[in-house]
Amino acid sequence: MFINKESLLKMLDKGLRLDGRGLLQFRNLEFELGVIDTAEGSARVKLGNTEVFAGVKLSIEQPFPDTPDEGILMVEANLIPLSNARFELGPPSVEAIEVSRVIDRAIREGKAIDLKKLVITPGEKVWSVSIDIVPINYDGNLIDVGCLAAMLALKNTVFPSVDENGKIDYKHKTNKTLPLREWPVIITLHKVGKHLLLDVNEHEERLSDCRLSVAVMKDNRLCALQKGGDKPLTMRDIDEMLNIAIDKSEELRKKLEVYS
Amino acid sequence: MAYARKDRGLLEPRPITARVGVIENADGSAFFKIGRTAAYAAVYGPRDLYPRALQNPRRAVLRTHYNMMPFSSVGERVRQGPKRRSIEISLVTEKALLPVLELEAYPNTAIDVFIELLQADAGSRAAGICAASMALAHAGIEMKDLVAAIAVGKVGGELVVDLEYEEEAFEGEVADIPIAMIPSTGEISLLQMDGPISKQELLKAISLAKPVLERIVKIQREALKDYYKSV
Numbered sequence: 001m002f003i004n005k006e007s008l009l010k011m012l013d014k015g016l017r018l019d020g021r022g023l024l025q026f027r028n029l030e031f032e033l034g035v036i037d038t039a040e041g042s043a044r045v046k047l048g049n050t051e052v053f054a055g056v057k058l059s060i061e062q063p064f065p066d067t068p069d070e071g072i073l074m075v076e077a078n079l080i081p082l083s084n085a086r087f088e089l090g091p092p093s094v095e096a097i098e099v100s101r102v103i104d105r106a107i108r109e110g111k112a113i114d115l116k117k118l119v120i121t122p123g124e125k126v127w128s129v130s131i132d133i134v135p136i137n138y139d140g141n142l143i144d145v146g147c148l149a150a151m152l153a154l155k156n157t158v159f160p161s162v163d164e165n166g167k168i169d170y171k172h173k174t175n176k177t178l179p180l181r182e183w184p185v186i187i188t189l190h191k192v193g194k195h196l197l198l199d200v201n202e203h204e205e206r207l208s209d210c211r212l213s214v215a216v217m218k219d220n221r222l223c224a225l226q227k228g229g230d231k232p233l234t235m236r237d238i239d240e241m242l243n244i245a246i247d248k249s250e251e252l253r254k255k256l257e258v259y260s
Numbered sequence: 261m262a263y264a265r266k267d268r269g270l271l272e273p274r275p276i277t278a279r280v281g282v283i284e285n286a287d288g289s290a291f292f293k294i295g296r297t298a299a300y301a302a303v304y305g306p307r308d309l310y311p312r313a314l315q316n317p318r319r320a321v322l323r324t325h326y327n328m329m330p331f332s333s334v335g336e337r338v339r340q341g342p343k344r345r346s347i348e349i350s351l352v353t354e355k356a357l358l359p360v361l362e363l364e365a366y367p368n369t370a371i372d373v374f375i376e377l378l379q380a381d382a383g384s385r386a387a388g389i390c391a392a393s394m395a396l397a398h399a400g401i402e403m404k405d406l407v408a409a410i411a412v413g414k415v416g417g418e419l420v421v422d423l424e425y426e427e428e429a430f431e432g433e434v435a436d437i438p439i440a441m442i443p444s445t446g447e448i449s450l451l452q453m454d455g456p457i458s459k460q461e462l463l464k465a466i467s468l469a470k471p472v473l474e475r476i477v478k479i480q481r482e483a484l485k486d487y488y489k490s491v
Contacts, residue, residue: 065336066335092344094347094348094350094351097344097347097348097351098348098351100344101344101345101348105454109453109454109455109456110456111456212451217456220458220459221456221457221458221459222453222456222457222458222459222462223453223454223455223456223457224453224454224455225437225451225452225453225462226352226451226452226453227352227355227448227449227450227451227452228352228355229355230355230358230359231359232359232442232445232447232448232449233447233448233449233451234445234446234447234448235446235448235463235466235467238448238451238463238466239463242459242462242463243459246459
């Protein structure tokens with residue numbers, strides 16, 4: 001169903017959304033862990049019609065020269081053309097890069113993984129954690145859904161066994177899990193006209209004026225922000241968006257209570 | 261002991277210099293230096309945009325490109341070519357500038373903004389935005405206002421303005437918050453953050469940026485006036 005911005009604004013004035021939700025209501029959430037046998041950790045998350053897989057692969061690498069006593073974290077979002085007519089083949093788009101970097105920032109700056117505990121030999125060998133986020137059906141709000149899928153996949157990750165020569169045996173998993181110590185949740189709010197919207201679908205996302213993604217930690221402190229979109233935000237918008245993000249992060253955490 | 265700086269107050273930006281008309285070939289250009297972070301910006305356009313399929317009959321297409329020169333980093337040589345960091349910074353810089361530009365005045369054209377960091381000691385995207393908005397004004401592009409940008413944050417438990425590299429790399433918790441503001445409306449056109457901070461401190465940090473941004477915009481305006489005095 002497609003409507004133009006004017007009609008969307010008229011609906012929003014009445015507090016209505018195309019799919020019948022309230023302005024600050026999540027779509028239906030489904031998730032499951034351990035859905036990919038070949039990954040060291042994985043999760044599938046479906047929020048409305050946005051369905052995303054996240055997989056974690058571990059490897060042993062040389063640490064970066066500026067962080068010899070830390071493991072490596074990499075996050076990449078892959079906007080594959082299978083998932084939406086708008087995505088194209090080829091190198092990562094600007095959109096994919098932004099999604100990757102915002103999720104990376106939330107997990108890294110929130111210190112979700114204790115990277116210091118991933119060192120095997122300082123300066124020589126560390127564990128590298130690669131998180132790949134792949135939507136199979138894209139219907140908006142990938143930053144929030146992708147971050148959630150990434151965190152669930154990390155929760156699900158176990159180390160593979162390592163033989164006496166220090167080589168990984170991917171076929172044999174151990175029962176050792178990752179050193180996780182925080183659970184950042186990203187809540188993105190979009191501004192459309194004078195309205196703030198939570199969990200936008202693709203259509204609303206296209207008509208949005210601007211957005212603010214807020215990464216919230218367990219104690220309700222914030223660890224990452226990203227403003228996107230063409231229009232600017234006022235200080236009042238920002239204040240309101242932060243309040244809503246903190247509230248909604250609690251609501252989302254409750255849905256995950258079993259895990260977080 | 262509370263965190264303190266050797267050479268300046270916690271809420272004091274590093275020394276700033278700004279000039280326009282620094283690149284002869286460009287339609288507009290500027291240089292903006294804050295502490296040891298120095299950015300050049302050049303504007304080419306409004307100019308023809310090819311392939312024609314990229315043209316927009318309603319407005320000019322703004323294309324922003326941020327890059328660090330190979331020797332501009334405190335650490336290793338900066339490898340050239342598009343990287344995730346520079347692509348993202350180009351994107352947020354473009355969005356930071358967009359609200360002040362009257363792109364509808366130049367249908368079917370391109371306005372290209374090139375930002376190059378000569379040296380970087382943190383705050384490079386903010387310096388780039390300051391330089392770019394001056395270069396756009398110098399190019400004579402119709403604008404509602406300039407855009408000023410600065411990083412604020414939290415280092416060693418204290419709120420600070422204009423972090424330098426040593427502070428970004430501070431042992432312990434650091435929050436780094438680049439902000440761009442449109443001075444005439446007080447609207448925020450760039451807001452990013454790395455690192456932990458409470459909501460109250462974040463709002464406080466943003467409010468600390470405001471007087472500094474107003475000071476920066478004065479410096480930007482002076483630089484533009486000085487240029488036209490000299491020609």
